[in-house]
Amino acid sequence: MPKVSSVTVPYAAYLRVYEPLAAFPRRERDHWERYAKRERLPSCQDELRRSLADLVPVPPVAVPVHESDDAFVLEAEGVLCVCPWRTRLRGWQALAELPGRLPPTVLDAVLPPVVRRQAADDYERWLELNPDARPWIRTSTWQVPLSWFVLVSDAERRYEHKGAEEGPLLRYRTPMVQARRRVARGLKALRDAIDEGPLIDGLVDVGRWLEEFHPRSYVELDYGGLVHVLPPGFLAEDHSAADVAEGIAALRRGDGEGAGEAYARLVERWRSVRDRQYAN
Numbered sequence: 001m002p003k004v005s006s007v008t009v010p011y012a013a014y015l016r017v018y019e020p021l022a023a024f025p026r027r028e029r030d031h032w033e034r035y036a037k038r039e040r041l042p043s044c045q046d047e048l049r050r051s052l053a054d055l056v057p058v059p060p061v062a063v064p065v066h067e068s069d070d071a072f073v074l075e076a077e078g079v080l081c082v083c084p085w086r087t088r089l090r091g092w093q094a095l096a097e098l099p100g101r102l103p104p105t106v107l108d109a110v111l112p113p114v115v116r117r118q119a120a121d122d123y124e125r126w127l128e129l130n131p132d133a134r135p136w137i138r139t140s141t142w143q144v145p146l147s148w149f150v151l152v153s154d155a156e157r158r159y160e161h162k163g164a165e166e167g168p169l170l171r172y173r174t175p176m177v178q179a180r181r182r183v184a185r186g187l188k189a190l191r192d193a194i195d196e197g198p199l200i201d202g203l204v205d206v207g208r209w210l211e212e213f214h215p216r217s218y219v220e221l222d223y224g225g226l227v228h229v230l231p232p233g234f235l236a237e238d239h240s241a242a243d244v245a246e247g248i249a250a251l252r253r254g255d256g257e258g259a260g261e262a263y264a265r266l267v268e269r270w271r272s273v274r275d276r277q278y279a280n
């Protein structure tokens with residue numbers, strides 16, 4: 001495996017799906033079986049460093065030339081599950097979202113138009129051969145979308161402060177069947193209370209994505225690099241999944257005031273995180 005930098009790359013949080021080997025075609029299943037036996041497996045920081053390293057050359061490499069054969073590995077209840085990186089596919093998808101996130105002058109400086117056009121053409125040709133392709137990982141910068149918290153419960157929260165070398169960890173992990181059930185219940189409560197809104201839209205989108213995977217998969221919400229820019233006190237006291245569950249339960253009871261209070265706590269908490277993006 002290539003040597004990677006020890007520099008910590010912050011800002012990104014992740015929603016991952018780990019599928020059992022039975023979900024993969026035979027050849028790919030054999031690859032992941034061998035892969036899981038490696039002495040050292042890469043971390044999410046390794047993945048992000050490799051992606052950012054492609055932006056250093058001139059011209060930058062917008063999307064890897066070859067798809068990654070790496071994955072995150074999880075063994076749950078005796079079943080080996082993997083979450084393929086699919087860095088190339090995710091790179092194409094992220095590239096399509098950049099115009100709405102960066103000013104044109106900044107975007108052109110980081111990724112010149114000719115580089116973006118070539119990547120878009122490559123993606124279009126690739127999609128013709130792979131129309132059903134979907135990523136196992138979703139990424140969010142400077143926030144965790146509130147819809148992601150609907151998938152998990154506070155009881156599944158794991159927070160550790162491992163010290164200077166490894167840094168803190170904050171994540172949730174749940175069986176796919178639980179995540180899908182929570183999406184369905186959350187959508188019903190929201191739609192019974194309000195006609196539309198960004199939380200409903202986000203929940204519909206993530207629910208459709210989850211339907212693409214094996215029912216014995218696991219879903220993981222990982223704060224990723226965000227833990228390196230947030231104070232320990234914030235992380236220790238952050239129970240956003242509990243606040244989301246409280247708000248949905250209040251809607252189900254018809255308690256609009258209680259739902260509003262839970263939502264206000266969430267908005268204020270995550271506004272303070274996003275504000276750090278512009279801090280000196």
